[in-house]
Amino acid sequence: MFPPPEEAPGHENRTMMINTVLDRIEEGFLPFAIKLGVSEELLKSHSTSLKFDVQRVAVTIGDLVEQHPDIANALVFVATAEIFVPLIGMLLEGWLLRLVLRFVGFGPQGPIKGGIAAWVQRWLFGPATPQGSWFAVLQRLAMIGAKI
Template sequence: MNKALSDAIHHLGELDTPEQFWEHMLSLGHHAQDYAASLVHEAVQEVDATAVAQLRQFQYVIQVVVSDTEDLKEVIAQAGDKPFDEIQHGIEKVFADLLEQLKGQGNVSLVIRKAEEAFIRLSVQDGMSEMQLRTHLDPIMKHVEDIVVTIGDLVEQHPVLLETLIVSGIMLTIPESWLLRPLFRLFGMSTEGPVAGSAAAWAQRRFYGAYIPKGSWLSHLQRAGMKGASRWIW
């Protein structure tokens, strides 16, 4: 483990804000994805054949989502008339506002549809083609819905998988966190936990039960850094 990574992990417990915590998570780079893959691999050894198939599909679909989101980023970067950092900030604000608007809404498909429409409205204002956006965004949103529902189904049958699924899901999406972080936060999948009364809080109750304590995140990030770049292939 290099010194920069070691220092980042060492200071995790001193962070005051979610943004600082997330920045240090990003500093793990590919170590986070490798560690997430190892968590899923370990979980596969402990569950029945049906759950194994769901876990494998869960990991595969997240990989597809990350790849599709990377393609979407290229489209936005080329077509948008603002710096990408500014576009990213706008996305985060729009989704944060949506999180408040969706309080009490518990339908996953509704949340997905609202998120897609909010994203498209913002992007069209920034000079992008609605048709081009929908071509790239529609499959991403469908896969995100599949991921959320799969997590809910798995946790309902195997509550012990809660932490593995949330931790690995967030870590696997780090490469394209500019969109996937605020999007998954609508369903309670964030290091900060869900906002009380929001759609994310509903999702927590419906799908995830008790949320992962921050201390657990620190532990996972430390182990991810120390584990290094081991890769798991099925």
């Protein structure tokens, strides 16, 4: 049986610290949003419940990390995987891949003069890049717009 997170030794101190931080954020955000024309009443009604929920989540996460660091590490790993798996999917869809290819010097007409890709081609292959090589595949993706 795991003890409840609120029984963590640092629970009270963590709660006070997080409340202080949230109060300061609210003090800075509310006047800024009001200057932009957002209703003060609406902001205050929503900020109270939002502050309570954010405080509860942040304190619970802190309590969990303090009492159960192995579980917290596993949850961080799962959350990270959940974030990066869709990013890898977008990479394979093309737009991010095109951006990366362009950044390293693969252009739609071939390696960009003075870029990393041109240097790598000159260093590894010279003027004749072998058909089907990793370099040729990356260049082809850059030339067709990285549509996979």
